[in-house]
Amino acid sequence: MDCVVTLDAGTGSGRCVVFDAAGGPLASAQEPFHYRRFTNPDVPFVRGFDLDPRAFWGALARCARTALAALPPGARIRGVIATSQREGCVFLDAADEVLYAGPNLDARAFAEGMEIEQRIGAERLHQVTGHAPPYIFPVARYAWYRKYHDGARVSRLFMLNDWITYRLSGVAVAEPSNAGESMLYDVARREWSAEILETLDIPPGILPEVRPAGTCVGGVTAGAAAETGIPAGTPVFVGGADTESALLGSGVYEPGATGAVLGTTSPVQTVIDHPLIDPRGNLWTSCHVVPDRWVLESNAGDTGDSYRWLLELMYGTADASTYAVAEDAMRNRDSAPSQVYCHFGPVIFNLRELNPLKPAGMLFRFPLLHVDRPLRGEVLHAFFENVAFAIRGNCEQIAAVTGRPIPVLTVSGGMAQSPTLARLLATVLRAPLAVATVVETASLGCAILAAVGAGLHAGLGDAVAAMSRRRPVDPVAGETSEYDDRYHRWREVYGKLTAWML
Structure with a gap:
């Protein structure tokens, strides 16, 4: 049985998933x-996050050994590939010692990001990189490191998935989807931006050569084999950023297709065949993991993490059984129209008007609270409505820029497995959903790339057809008008809260 090994460094955890040529998970x-x-x-509202590189790599290596030990007899590993969170990066010196490692959460370089905006101009930065503002991106972190440390020591700058590829193969490469998350990359030209590097006096030599996702760059080294258990010489393929990989894993790669990855955060991306830049400078433009494809992104922000926090408040834990109990509570709630509105967690993407002191919470008809107190199911359902409303708002932002509606939304990720949320999303959007049946779609997307590179499928279309599966979810008949009204009420309050400060 042929299979491919995937390593996935997400925001909250690392994992190894091994897939067969039909897209079935064999071990994880x-x-x-x-x-x-x-x-x-x-x-005070800026948070810094340090990533321990030894612990990070050690966790991935242990995951690989555990997953490989669980493979069925006769499994033949045809390749290994890595995906990771976006914006996370690593700086190495000439001896490959880590000088800096930070996840996508690290905002320590907020001030340096503002300085970069002043030097290049916010509008020009967005035109070149497709992204703004630069506060959490590697371009700002490199400026921070050079300000407070010896910048001359930095020999290589890797995005996290490219560093994993380097740890596996010893070959320094980058790929377009996560290179674009550095804000050092020209998203239209698909190359490192000479303009940005020259303006900020960043040496081009610290940036790896860019190769297409799915390219074989070498084999697993003896050292990496000893650490991970992946056999030495196993072909190593270039992976991609987790969001774009998840799009591919859920079958979203043709122009006009749109997907939302409902995880820790919930990016919404539509596939385009040219590098369309939002004239308002709000939405992001990135390279897809598929050649000659880009994505236009709006983002609903903190969804999965907020839901986990809510479950921990209500139930004291957020393990798998808690999610099932919460689903039952929502299913068994009173079917009468809810009077609860939720306003925390998800957002309608607009980083330029970000208000870190914006109030948030749950809204009730307070004078009646003593006779009509909402139960857990109603509060949880209100949070899911909040997610669905934010996704709709972000879809509307994308449609306004592309000039075309979104007839079907493909959803993936852990939260997409909730029947309640899927049904709500379809009803709020007034459009059918296609729900990916494999939860780890970022890993699956990379497995599709590796399967094509290893010759297990003739081409990308064949691989997607064989390895990616989705189930349909339709809007609930008779409820779309009610949710239209609730959505517009939610938007009205959302706009007012955005202007307030606590």
Whole structure:
């Protein structure tokens, strides 16, 4: 049985999933990541996060050994490939020692990001990179490192998935989807931006050669084999950023197709065949993991993490059984129209008008609360409505820029497995959903790339057809008008809260 090994460094955890040529998961293992968190006293709402590179790599290596030990007899590993969270990066010196490692959460370089905007201009930065503002991106972190440390020591700058590829193969490469998350990359030209590098005096030599996702760059080294259990010489393929990989894993790669990855955060991306830049400078433009494809992104922000926090408040834990209990509570709630509105967690993407002091919470008809107190199911359902409303708002932002509606939304990720949320989303959007049946679609998307590179499928279309599966979810008949009204009420309050401060 032919199979491919995937390593996935997400925001909250690392995992290894092994897939067969039909896209079936054969074995998997997962470990949480832990970060050191700190606050800048000069800017209290800015948080810094340090990633321990030894612990990070150690977790991925253990996951690989555990997953490979669980493979059925006769499994033949045809390749290994890595995906990771976006914006996370690593700086190495000439001896490959890690000088800096930070996840996508690290905002320590907020001030340096503002300085970069002043030097290049916010509009020009967005035109070149497709992204803005630069506060959490590697371009700002490199400027921060050079300000407070010896920048001359930095020999290589890797995005996290490319660093994993380097740890596996010893070959320094980058790929377009996560290179674009550095804000050092020209998203239209698909190359490192000479303009940005020259303006900021960043040496081009620290940036790896860019190769297409799915390219074989070499084999697993003896050292990496000893650490991970993946046989030495196993072909190593270039992976991609987790969001774009998840799109591919859920079958979203043709122009006009749109997907939402409902995980820790919930990016919404539509596939385009040219690098369309939002003229308002709000939405992001990135390279897909598929050649000659780009994506236009709006983002609903903190969804999965907020839901986990809510479950921990209500039930004291957020393990798998808690999610099932919460689903039952929502299914058994009173079917009468809810009077609860939720306003925390998800957002309608607009980083330029980000208000870190914006109030949030649950809204009730307070004078009647003593006779009509909502139960857990109603509060949880209100949170899911909040997610669905935010996804709709982000879809509307994308449609306004592309000039075309979104007839079907493909959803993937852990939260997409909730029947309640899937049904709500379809009803709020007034459009059918296609729900990916494999939860780890970022891993699956990379497995599709590796399967094509290893010759297990003739081409990308064949691989997607063989390995990716989705189930349809239709809007609930008779409820779309009610949710239209609730959505517009929610938007009205959302707009007012955005202008308030606590």
